[in-house]
Amino acid sequence: MRTLVDRRRFNLLLGAGVAAGALGTRMPRARAANKITVLNWQGYGTDEAWALKLFAEQTGIEVVHDYFNSEQEMFTKLRTNPGAYDVALINSAWTSRIAEEGLLDPIDFNTVPNSADLDPLLRDSSNFAFDGKPYGVAWVWxxxxxxxxxxxxxxxxxxxxxxxxxxxxxxxxxxxxxxxxxxxxxxxxxxxxxxxxxxxxxxxxxxxxxxxxxxxxxxxxxxxxxxxxxxxxxxxxxxxxxxxxxxxxxxxxxxxxxxxxxGWLDGLSVPASAPNKAEALSFINYMIDPKFYVQWATEVGAPASANAKAMEELPADDPQKLIHKTEYLKNLQFMSxxxxxxxxxxxxxxxxxxxxxxx
Amino acid sequence: MSEPQSGAPARRGLSPGAVTAALVTPAYLWLTVAIFLPLVAMLVFSFLTAAPFGNRAVEFTGAHYLVFYNRPYLVEVALRSLALGAWTTGICALIGLPAALALSRAFRGRTREVLFFLVILPFWTNGLVRVFSWTMVLRENGILDDIVRAFWADAPSIGILYSYPAIVVGLVHAYLPYMILTCYLSVVAIDDEILEAARSLGARAPVVFGKIVLPLAAPGLIAGSVLIFVPVIGSFMEPRILGGTAGVTIGTVIEDQFTQAFNWPLGSALSFIMLAVVLVVFAVFSRALRGRLTLS
Structure with missing residues (x-):
């Protein structure tokens, strides 16, 4: 019997493997002052290309990403890579635990103007609080x-x-x-x-x-x-x-x-070790902006926004708007x-x- | 004495032992790095109170090895997993040995190559894709039902998705090639003349099969069974996707320890207990088989 995989086919397979390996490795990133790094799930709002382009045009800040595949991994990355991230998406069930380890900065809502429109039930969720201070900005729920x-x-x-x-x-x-x-x-x-x-x-x-x-x-x-x-x-x-x-x-x-x-609630936080805190807060402000949210929700698809004004601006027949009524919020118990x-x-x-x- | 003009002067400097070492070192180095070290790490984890990530304090404990004592419902889950392994291996043997016999005896040349290609083809497709394609075939009003109803319009549904048999179907599909390939290697080596001799001495086909083919194919059957039984016991993807509520195996329990409870030590301990169980099963079987084989 002839061998099933002859050399030509073997080389083909080998080539494919090498190509796949090369695609998988990432280039090391250079850091500049007007560049921030966001830690998030892949494909979860903050890495929408059109939004990052708009944000860069408005502020001159470039946004790059690092991703995690589980909350445990996110926690580990924050612990082991100090100084690597400017913004982190954190499920609010984890925020206070991470803040407790001194890994996050408290949020001053005055530096995030759009936070005035956040639903107070979500903005002031006890999940974000540690030692009487908030450590995350409510984003989606x-x-x-x-x-x-x-x-x-x-x-x-x-x-x-x-x-x-x-x-x-x-x-x-x-x-x-x-x-x-x-x-x-x-x-x-x-x-x-x-x-x-x-x-x-x-x-x-x-x-x-x-x-x-x-x-x-x-x-x-x-x-x-x-x-x-x-x-x-x-x-x-x-x-x-x-x-x-x-x-x-x-x-x-x-x-x-x-x-x-x-209920579940995701928030955006600034690590205590973040190199560009002001830029990070300006990105968070943009992420809770109704303009960003409405486009994200209608063109791509998104969870409910924590910003009450953003939910109002959705079209009246939007299924997410019909499902996520703000009056439900008081009937929810949030994962803590x-x-x-x-x-x-x-x-x-x-x-x-x-x-x-x-x- | 003069140096030989040609031949292999380079070979003279290396002893056979050195050549052997040079040949096996890359493989064993790779096995050490890729399999042995992670396995040892997992073994160590299984004796810790928590996975040693970040700055959590951890202590040594043997408590995780009492998992079956503390969670009695897991005994039944483990037995179901072993039964799943037995069913899958058994059906693979029932289908795989005849297929290997047919491939080695009935086909020659190009046809055999094409048939071999078809056996190996599933290996080249993603496992998840294979399982999801089964969900389309097996579900109520799925492809299987459509085919039956093309002939008998009012046929009751034979969809078995979300049941124990559905898991077995998915696993047999995934692991059958191992059995066919290992059995093929055994039966292709059977000399035609032995079979002819048996027939000329008056042995009928069942006798030829039982006295000659089966014992000579036994190494392939055993190798295939080992290759299939072990991964099936730990399988979690097929049970999860095809099994519905029946899809609880020791594999899914271990997966949940890693992904939901973040309890790596408990997951590791469960894995090592199952490893021990599998080794015991094989020890018992190999002893029984050795006894039988020497008798025949």
């Missing part, structure tokens, strides 16, 4: 709540619908311990960040077994399964629900249940910092529930 099929479950009010007999085999849950434990905590009227009785929560979630059809972990998976009619009731992301309606024309309705929903042991307890509880579903 969203909710994890009920996403249901319009013709099957429109008008559902309570989270109890997930346990109801009409939802047998028709429920999709989000594979996230913090969210699912939080859902049961909301039902019991407890704090989503520190529920008192984890045993009761595990039992309640286990009781949903006959109803649970699948456990989704990506927006794409949710969309495909929903459009194939695999489920009618789900725990879903508010921003994704808007995209499912707008982009995929799916008949999904996002509901903030009477028990409340789980938690110690490692408690996070482990959440994951253990959810793991036990999933093992029960699988058995």
């Amino acid at each position: 969203g909710m994890n709540g009920l996403g249901v099929r319009k013709d099957k479950a429109a008008g559902a009010q309570s989270l109890e619908v997930l346990w109801s007999p009409e939802a047998v085999g028709r429920v999709a849950l989000y594979d996230d311990a913090i969210t699912e434990v939080g859902i049961a905590a909301l039902l019991f009227g407890e704090s989503i960040n520190d529920p008192k009785d984890m045993k009761a929560i595990v039992e309640k979630l286990k009781a949903m077994k006959p109803n649970v059809k699948l456990i989704w972990s990506s927006e794409d998976q949710w969309n495909k399964a929903f459009s194939a009619g695999e489920f009618d009731y789900s725990i879903y992301w508010s921003g994704a629900a808007g995209r499912s309606q707008k982009t995929f024309k799916l008949p999904v309705e996002f509901i903030v249940p009477t028990e409340g929903a789980i 910092p938690m110690p490692d042991e408690r996070r482990q307890a959440f994951v253990d509880a959810w793991e036990e529930v999933k093992a029960f579903y699988a058995s």
